[in-house]
Amino acid sequence: MLETEITNYDCIVVGSGLSGLIAARNLQRAGHQILVLEAQDRIGGRMYGQQIAPNQYIDFGGQWVGPTQDRFLALLDEYKIPRFPSPLEGKTVFLYNGHRSEFNGFFQGFAEGERPEISQEEWDDAIQAWHRFEELSQSLPLEHPGREPEHKRLDAQTFAQWIGENTKTDFGHWYFSYMVRAVGFLGPAEPGEVSLLHVLWGNRCASQSEHPEAELIHGGAGQIPGVIAAELGNQIQINEPVVKISQDQVGVEVTTGQNSYKAQFVIVAMPPYLSGRINYDPPLPATRQQLTQRFPMGTLAKILISYESPFWREKGLAGVGMGNSQWIELFADSSDPRSGKGVIATFVMGDHYHHWQVLTEPERRSAILSDLAAYLGDQALLPTTFDVLDWPANPWVGGGYAAFLPPGVWTNFGDAIATPVGRIHWAGTEIAERWPGFFDGAVRTGEAAAAAVIGRLSGE
Ligand SMILES: Cc1cc2nc3c(=O)[nH]c(=O)nc-3n(C[C@H](O)[C@H](O)[C@H](O)COP(=O)(O)OP(=O)(O)OC[C@H]3O[C@@H](n4cnc5c(N)ncnc54)[C@H](O)[C@@H]3O)c2cc1C
Numbered sequence: 001m002l003e004t005e006i007t008n009y010d011c012i013v014v015g016s017g018l019s020g021l022i023a024a025r026n027l028q029r030a031g032h033q034i035l036v037l038e039a040q041d042r043i044g045g046r047m048y049g050q051q052i053a054p055n056q057y058i059d060f061g062g063q064w065v066g067p068t069q070d071r072f073l074a075l076l077d078e079y080k081i082p083r084f085p086s087p088l089e090g091k092t093v094f095l096y097n098g099h100r101s102e103f104n105g106f107f108q109g110f111a112e113g114e115r116p117e118i119s120q121e122e123w124d125d126a127i128q129a130w131h132r133f134e135e136l137s138q139s140l141p142l143e144h145p146g147r148e149p150e151h152k153r154l155d156a157q158t159f160a161q162w163i164g165e166n167t168k169t170d171f172g173h174w175y176f177s178y179m180v181r182a183v184g185f186l187g188p189a190e191p192g193e194v195s196l197l198h199v200l201w202g203n204r205c206a207s208q209s210e211h212p213e214a215e216l217i218h219g220g221a222g223q224i225p226g227v228i229a230a231e232l233g234n235q236i237q238i239n240e241p242v243v244k245i246s247q248d249q250v251g252v253e254v255t256t257g258q259n260s261y262k263a264q265f266v267i268v269a270m271p272p273y274l275s276g277r278i279n280y281d282p283p284l285p286a287t288r289q290q291l292t293q294r295f296p297m298g299t300l301a302k303i304l305i306s307y308e309s310p311f312w313r314e315k316g317l318a319g320v321g322m323g324n325s326q327w328i329e330l331f332a333d334s335s336d337p338r339s340g341k342g343v344i345a346t347f348v349m350g351d352h353y354h355h356w357q358v359l360t361e362p363e364r365r366s367a368i369l370s371d372l373a374a375y376l377g378d379q380a381l382l383p384t385t386f387d388v389l390d391w392p393a394n395p396w397v398g399g400g401y402a403a404f405l406p407p408g409v410w411t412n413f414g415d416a417i418a419t420p421v422g423r424i425h426w427a428g429t430e431i432a433e434r435w436p437g438f439f440d441g442a443v444r445t446g447e448a449a450a451a452a453v454i455g456r457l458s459g460e
């Protein structure tokens, strides 16, 4: 941008993830002048994908959508982006303690269908504990947890402590560790890293029982940032990490490595931990500073593996597996029915990630493929494409799916999570009260931040 072109924007949005793009779009639709500043050499943040074959796309970040994710569904409908049901026809593979079995069912935080091949005693242990977990979770309000004594009590424990006290069998133990590692409950995390309150609240406001993985998007979720950006025209600058935000009574000044931009307001649309790396003048309130010190991203890499065809279907399998094998605890069929290809999406999470991450690239690949072959058979060893996104290694996101809170954070510092500071407003899926950690939560916070700034702009 030329010196002579310096514009005084109505609002600058920092971060071009889904939340930032929605905030910018809504402000622009209300007639305001906006600018989006993005650190990376591409837009979209955790909404990012690529085409691998005709009609077959892969998403390195999020890909699924569910029936109660109203705001994200409204966005897909508005842009006429079609969806299809996640392929689930066939049996699920269960690989537990080296023993492989198949069953007509699914457990993803809660059980549906048949019992997998595990003893009745072990299954009952997990299911009874699940009912206790669910009851405790439903006793929480939908809003962000507060400072109530009951919340403090739950926030003083890790999820590992609760698992230890509520399950008697190895399977029961694994079931809940798997849930917080694979399903996430706003993380994922190892059970010993995360607050019990956080996990319970995650299940309350973003529950697996609402089937958030029910559908997939033709063309992939990764197409969406480009669609929104097209509406924003050229008001997005990539390769511009924001390093400083200053504010006074009249406005804000946002400084990147290259430039300084002025505006009336700024929306910082990114995970709280990343927002804490920006310098603020004057400094942010102490509670906000301490909050962002304590808001880690989940530890997870996503892997997409494609095949000439979904060969598992010939064996009556759904292309879905779960278990406690060495690397892969969960995978799912992500094949677009229009392509004829077979695509498996899988993840390496938590402690598994730490062991995997230190391997060489060929070792990482063969580790994943030999594990997948244990679930699906040797055909799994011969993919046509194999793609990895190591989210913890991405300096501008720092992990995935989303962030989680360790013990004591919600109840001591949680008040600061979404509270504007002067002319600075916050957005990003992590701060949502409904579907945090998901696309839907990102849309909601982008909409809310834009509405708040639009209100202030019309009042001034
Ligand atoms: C592997 C994976 C699988 C997932 N699966 C699903 C799913 O199936 N369904 C679902 O609903 N959700 C899923 N999610 C979550 C979903 O992707 C996120 O909730 C959503 O994309 C977050 O959007 P956001 O705008 O809040 O944050 P982000 O997408 O993280 O955007 C923040 C942006 O800010 C930028 N930034 C950071 N620091 C700076 C700076 N200093 N200056 C300028 N820019 C900066 C970043 O580069 C980034 O582009 C998944 C996520 C991952 C990683």
Ligand SMILES: [Mg+2]
Pocket (backbone or CB within 6 Å): 016, 017, 018, 019, 044, 045, 046, 047, 442
């Ligand atoms: Mg995003």
